[in-house]
Amino acid sequence: MTQAHSVILKIENITKLHRQFKALNTISLEINRGEIFGLLGPNGAGKSTLLSILAGSSKPSSGFAWLDGMEIQPNNLKLRARIGLVPQDFAFYEDLTAKENLLFFGQLFGMQGQALTNKVNEILEIIGLDDEKAHQYSKYFSGGMKRRLNLGIALVHSPDILMLDEPTVGVDPQSRNRIFEAIKIINAMGTTVIYTTHYMEEAETLCNRIAILNHGQIIACDTLKNLLSLTQTTINFSILENDQTKAGILQQKLPELKSELLQGSYSLTSHKNSTPDIINLLVNEKIQIINLHLDSPNLEKVFLSLTGRHLRD
Amino acid sequence: MQSFIIAKKELTLLIRDKLTATVLFVLPFAMILILGLLLGEGFGQKTDDLMRISVLNLDKGFGLNNKPWAQHAIEDMVSTPNIKVEIIQSKELAEELVKAGKRAAVIIFNPDFSDRVNECSFLSTGVNPFHRDGIYLEKLQVSIVKDNKQPATSAIIESVCQIALLRIVMPWMIGKAFEKLGDPEFIELLGKEVSLPVPPSLRLLIPKDKIPLGELLQLASGKDVVLAKNYREKVGAGIQTALTGQFKNYNLTGKSWASLTRSVNNVETANTLTTFKNEDGTGILKRGAIRYQILVPSFTVMFAFSLILISGWIFVAEKRQGTFNRLLSTPVSTPRILLGKFLPTIIISLFQIFFLLGLGKVLLGLKIGLPSWGLSDWIIALIVLPLATSFCVSSFSLLIGLLSKNETQLALFSSVPVCLFALIGGCIFPWEMMPDNAKTLAFLTPQGWALDAFREIMPSSFDTTTDFQLIWKSTLVLTAMGFILISITWITLGRIRFGNS
Numbered sequence: 020m021t022q023a024h025s026v027i028l029k030i031e032n033i034t035k036l037h038r039q040f041k042a043l044n045t046i047s048l049e050i051n052r053g054e055i056f057g058l059l060g061p062n063g064a065g066k067s068t069l070l071s072i073l074a075g076s077s078k079p080s081s082g083f084a085w086l087d088g089m090e091i092q093p094n095n096l097k098l099r100a101r102i103g104l105v106p107q108d109f110a111f112y113e114d115l116t117a118k119e120n121l122l123f124f125g126q127l128f129g130m131q132g133q134a135l136t137n138k139v140n141e142i143l144e145i146i147g148l149d150d151e152k153a154h155q156y157s158k159y160f161s162g163g164m165k166r167r168l169n170l171g172i173a174l175v176h177s178p179d180i181l182m183l184d185e186p187t188v189g190v191d192p193q194s195r196n197r198i199f200e201a202i203k204i205i206n207a208m209g210t211t212v213i214y215t216t217h218y219m220e221e222a223e224t225l226c227n228r229i230a231i232l233n234h235g236q237i238i239a240c241d242t243l244k245n246l247l248s249l250t251q252t253t254i255n256f257s258i259l260e261n262d263q264t265k266a267g268i269l270q271q272k273l274p275e276l277k278s279e280l281l282q283g284s285y286s287l288t289s290h291k292n293s294t295p296d297i298i299n300l301l302v303n304e305k306i307q308i309i310n311l312h313l314d315s316p317n318l319e320k321v322f323l324s325l326t327g328r329h330l331r332d
Numbered sequence: 333m334q335s336f337i338i339a340k341k342e343l344t345l346l347i348r349d350k351l352t353a354t355v356l357f358v359l360p361f362a363m364i365l366i367l368g369l370l371l372g373e374g375f376g377q378k379t380d381d382l383m384r385i386s387v388l389n390l391d392k393g394f395g396l397n398n399k400p401w402a403q404h405a406i407e408d409m410v411s412t413p414n415i416k417v418e419i420i421q422s423k424e425l426a427e428e429l430v431k432a433g434k435r436a437a438v439i440i441f442n443p444d445f446s447d448r449v450n451e452c453s454f455l456s457t458g459v460n461p462f463h464r465d466g467i468y469l470e471k472l473q474v475s476i477v478k479d480n481k482q483p484a485t486s487a488i489i490e491s492v493c494q495i496a497l498l499r500i501v502m503p504w505m506i507g508k509a510f511e512k513l514g515d516p517e518f519i520e521l522l523g524k525e526v527s528l529p530v531p532p533s534l535r536l537l538i539p540k541d542k543i544p545l546g547e548l549l550q551l552a553s554g555k556d557v558v559l560a561k562n563y564r565e566k567v568g569a570g571i572q573t574a575l576t577g578q579f580k581n582y583n584l585t586g587k588s589w590a591s592l593t594r595s596v597n598n599v600e601t602a603n604t605l606t607t608f609k610n611e612d613g614t615g616i617l618k619r620g621a622i623r624y625q626i627l628v629p630s631f632t633v634m635f636a637f638s639l640i641l642i643s644g645w646i647f648v649a650e651k652r653q654g655t656f657n658r659l660l661s662t663p664v665s666t667p668r669i670l671l672g673k674f675l676p677t678i679i680i681s682l683f684q685i686f687f688l689l690g691l692g693k694v695l696l697g698l699k700i701g702l703p704s705w706g707l708s709d710w711i712i713a714l715i716v717l718p719l720a721t722s723f724c725v726s727s728f729s730l731l732i733g734l735l736s737k738n739e740t741q742l743a744l745f746s747s748v749p750v751c752l753f754a755l756i757g758g759c760i761f762p763w764e765m766m767p768d769n770a771k772t773l774a775f776l777t778p779q780g781w782a783l784d785a786f787r788e789i790m791p792s793s794f795d796t797t798t799d800f801q802l803i804w805k806s807t808l809v810l811t812a813m814g815f816i817l818i819s820i821t822w823i824t825l826g827r828i829r830f831g832n833s
Contacts, residue, residue, distance in 0.1 A: 074661055096663040104661045110654035112341070114348045126337045127662040172658070 027052040027180060027211050028073065033082030035068050035235075042068045044235040045082070050180075050213060050228075055206050057226030058215040059318060061328075065235040066215035067107060070184050073213065074104040086180065100128055103178030103210075107185045109165050110172070113158035117148045117168050120157060121175050128176035138175060145201050146171040163194025170198060180211040187221060199225060219318035231322060238325050243318075250320045254294050256301075256311040265306045272300060334664045338672025339679070342646065346680065352642060356684055360635035361691050364627045368696065371623050382416040382604065385409055385492055386438040388426045389419065393446025396587055401449040401500060402441035406605070408496045408589065415492065416604040425608070430477045436485035439493045442473040452501050454509045461501055466494040472501070499589040507587030513575070514568035516561065522571075523549060523564070619697035622792060626762050628692040629786035633779050634759035635688070636681050636721055640729045641746045643677045647733025648742045666825065670730060677729045681722035689714075700790055702798055712803055713789040720810040721782045727817035728778070734821055753777040778813050781806040 028050040035043040043065045050056045058066045071077045073084055075093050084091040086098055111120045121139040130138065143149040146167040152160075157168055170186055183202070187195045202225060206212050216222055222229050223243055230240035239246055258265065294313070301308055323329060346352060387409070391402030410417050420426045426438035449472060451459040461467045469475065476493065478486040512518050523546020530538045538551070549567070553559035575584060586592040650656040659669050692698035701713060728749050736742035754760055756770075757779025763771050774780030785806035788799055 076657060076661060094665075096665060099661055100663040102661070104658070106654050106657060108654040110658040112345060112655060113653075114345050115341070119344075123337065123341050124658070124662065127334055127659070127664050129663065 025051045025053075028084065028086055028213075030069075030073070030084045031082055033069070033072060033079045033084060035065070035072065035077075036080040041235050043072075043079070046235075046237055048230060048237065048240065050211065052211055053206070053209060054227040055202065055212040055214060055225050057222035057229035058213060058232060059217065059219060059222045059229050059322070060215075060232030061217055061322075064217075064232040066217075066232055067184050068235075069232070070104070070182050070213065070215055074102055074182055075099055076104070100176060101179045103173035103176065103181040105170050105173045105181070105183040105186050107188065109169050111157055111165075111168055114156060116154050117143065117157055117160075117171070118153040120168060121171055124172045125175040130176060138177070142171045142174050145174070145204055147197050147201075161191075161194075163190040163197070166190045166194055167197060167201070170201060174201075174205060174210075178210060180213065181205060182213045182215075184215050185217070186214075187216070187218070219322070223318055229318070231318070231325065233322075233326050239321065246318060246321050247316045250316040250324050252316055253314045254297060254311065255314060256297070257309040258301075258306050265304050268304060269297075269300060269306070335668045335671040335675060338659070338664075338669060339675040342673065342676035343679065345646070346676070356635070356639070356642065356680065357687050360631045360684070360688055364624070364631050364688070364692065364696070367627055368621060368624055371627075383414055383488065383492070384416055384418055384435075385489055386418045386420050386426070386429070386435045386608070388421075388423060388438055388440045390423070390443050391441045391445040392443040393450070395446045395449055396504065401446040404500045404588070405441065405493075405496045408499050409492060410605045412492070412496070416606060419605070419607045421608060426477050429608075430479045433479055433481060435479065436482035437476050437478045437489040439489065440475045440477065442475060444473040448472045449501060449504065452505050454505055455512075458505075461497075467497045467501065469493070469497075472497065503589050503592035504587050506592060507585050510572065510575070510584040513572050514565065516564055516568075519564040519568050520546065522567070523547070619695070621696070624692060624696045624698050625790050625792050626764075626787070628688060628696070628698050629783055629790050630759045630762065632685055632688045633721070633757070633782045633786055634754045636685060636725050636782070637728070637754060637779055638750050639677055639681050639684070639725050640732050640749050641742070643673070643680075643726070643729035644733040644736060644742045644746050645739065647673060647729070648736050648739055652738065670821070670825070673733070674726050674730055677726035678719075678722045681725045682718055685718045685721065686714075698790060702791060702796070705798070709798070709800065712800060712807075717782075717785050717789065717803055717807050720807040720814070721778075721786075723814040724778045724782070724810040724817070727814040727821065731817050731821045731824065734824055749778075753779050756780065758783050778810055781809045781813075 026049045028048075030046055030048040030050075033043055033046045034041065046065075046069060058069065060066050068077075072079050073086075073091060075091050075095060075098055078093055086101060089095065089098055091098055112123070115123065118139060121142055122135065125135045125139060140149070143153045148164060148167055148171065152164065157165065160168065166186060166189075170183070173181060173183075181202075187198055190198070199221075202212055202214070212225075214222070214225055226243065228240065228242050229246060230237050231246070232238070239249070300306075319329065346356075387406055389400075389402045389406065391400040393400060395401035395404060406417055406419075409415055420429065420435075420438055423440065426435075426440065429435040430438055448459060448461075452461050452472075453459065459471060461471045474493065474497065476486070476490055478490075524544055526545040527542040528545060528548060530540055530543050543551075545567075549563045550560055553563055572585075581594065583591045583594055586594075590596070647656075650659075660666065664672075689698070689700060693700060701710060705713075732742065732745050732749065736745050757774045757777040758766065758771070759779050763774065771780075774783070785803045788803050791798065
């Protein structure tokens with residue numbers, strides 16, 4: 020197959036059972052080398068479970084996953100050296116400084132000497148914790164700084180694939196941007212990234228391809244563009260209540276138009292491609308428009324259209 | 333190598349956690365010190381063990397077998413079951429001990445005691461020491477210094493003294509009296525007092541109805557002085573023989589209680605005669621006090637095992653923080669990660685043991701070992717035993733830390749090995765203060781074994797030898813317990829899943 024050389028991670032029919040509950044249901048995916056792959060889904064969709072299996076932290080009930088052809092299994096120490104895992108919770112030692120944390124985990128990955136020091140300094144710079152912050156106990160860090168350190172630890176051993184489990188939960192916009200920048204830098208250096216989130220904006224901003232998970236199943240997996248094409252842009256506008264006769268004319272001329280009485284005005288919705296017709300019609304009929312809003316497609320809408328519920332439900 | 337990196341990290345974290353470090357090292361010593369200052373000299377001594385009789389022997393005379401009578405009295409008391417005799421060195425010390433309430437009473441055998449006992453006799457010229465309730469102590473030059481605040485105990489001590497004196501004076505007097513039966517004076521007296529009827533056939537020769545025994549002997553000897561004396565002696569010997577035959581269960585000439593009653597002393601006296609030693613310590617810290625020989629090993633063992641809680645807590649905190657999962661995501665095998673957790677506990681435990689023993693030695697005058705110990709003995713006591721203890725502690729810590737999912741579970745799980753086992757093992761209440769069967773129960777706990785061995789290397793002032801067999805046995809048991817706990821940890825490890833599921 021032509022893509023064989025570019026696939027770094029292959030997942031085949033992975034199922035994970037927690038007693039009778041199926042946390043993951045026959046998941047199959049291929050992730051390409053060098054891409055930022057998003058796993059989007061609401062809380063409890065199975066993102067963290069899938070990530071823990073891919074990181075070798077837990078075993079699937081059935082199915083397989085391969086990293087560069089090597090089967091991912093919990094006791095495969097060689098594979099662990101190629102994976103960088105950023106857990107959802109802060110996972111570092113608060114009584115160690117940022118630099119000490121990085122040095123400690125770097126040593127566990129077999130790094131030492133000047134190479135380790137150089138790498139740690141590089142990571143500290145990437146995550147914006149260089150200078151004096153590097154020597155502060157991490158317990159005194161802000162939430163954003165802790166998130167960045169959490170990320171940095173996963174990068175210290177230069178992994179081939181970086182797995183991030185909702186790395187921006189509870190951080191300020193500045194730190195979020197810093198994390199995004201770091202991910203982009205790491206990705207530009209050739210590291211494949213798997214990014215789980217329930218924030219569609221993050222997936223839209225960062226990811227080349229996105230898999231949408233719901234109830235342990237992948238309901239869609241494609242590029243952002245292709246996913247967005249699953250829904251259409253809509254136009255919402257409102258007219259005065261006393262123009263209801265004219266609303267009838269609009270309805271007659273544009274049968275796809277949906278109308279509803281809402282707080283003294285008519286709210287009318289149509290697809291994007293009928294926008295010029297609607298505008299012309301409104302001008303010609305001299306209908307007074309209270310407001311007009313163009314609603315572009317997004318992943319939230321995609322998720323809504325696919326599952327009938329919102330991402331953050 | 334990776335295990336050492338983890339171990340180094342654990343030690344760094346512990347050093348930075350000053351409160352925990354304080355709890356580990358300062359608190360045990362502070363507790364030893366506080367209890368050492370608060371507790372009295374009697375701490376750790378079993379109250380119902382032996383009745384202690386304190387004696388001051390000033391006797392300068394000699395009695396039976398050329399031995400001072402005071403020595404006979406002391407030996408008599410020593411031979412009495414459930415009594416131990418403590419020799420006090422001076423009258424001033426005796427008075428000081430009684431005044432301080434440390435002794436209820438001290439029996440003093442004054443310099444003329446032997447002379448006075450020697451003078452005791454049933455003869456009218458002798459000293460009669462008896463009265464209705466026993467013996468006049470003052471007549472025998474015996475005095476008792478008493479603490480008025482301990483009347484019951486001092487009354488018991490006086491009774492013991494009375495009985496001992498009766499047992500030496502009475503046979504002495506009987507023996508002497510029995511010897512008197514052969515004396516010419518006695519036969520002379522007997523000859524006058526005993527009159528025998530004269531048979532009719534002899535009336536011509538002796539024209540009396542009755543004749544005194546003395547006259548009869550005189551007649552029999554034909555008024556030969558030598559022969560008469562010989563007859564009198566024979567009568568004396570005959571009376572003695574007759575009495576001996578009559579009272580054959582007693583040796584009336586024995587002069588000692590054992591001889592008189594023909595009894596054998598079966599009481600083990602090896603540990604019942606001691607000399608008073610000031611074991612209350614000196615200086616503000618009561619340096620050298622005997623109670624430190626109990627407190628230091630007890631708290632050393634108790635706090636060594638309290639590491640289970642601290643190490644377990646570090647383990648649980650690591651799991652809760654997610655760093656344990658992070659460790660599991662590194663290319664370090666789980667056994668090596670556990671070894672990295674195991675090593676610091678051993679190091680801390682060893683350091684804690686040496687810290688307490690060292691401080692105990694320097695500040696509290698703790699006695700460790702005996703002058704007779706060789707290098708190998710010191711190695712066993714100060715390296716092998718602490719290592720075995722620390723190994724057992726670390727194994728326990730690992731298991732408890734692994735089993736506990738949160739701090740609440742840890743507190744519950746560790747309360748058994750830390751608190752309950754310490755109580756049963758004798759770390760909180762010394763075995764001497766507990767019922768006899770408590771020690772059997774103590775050996776169900778690692779603390780019991782560890783404490784038994786640690787107390788052996790910190791001997792009391794009475795110990796002259798060390799039971800190294802006991803130390804080896806404890807060491808082996810602790811090591812075996814450690815291996816069993818590690819095996820359970822290993823089995824448990826396979827059943828416990830880490831990380832987000």
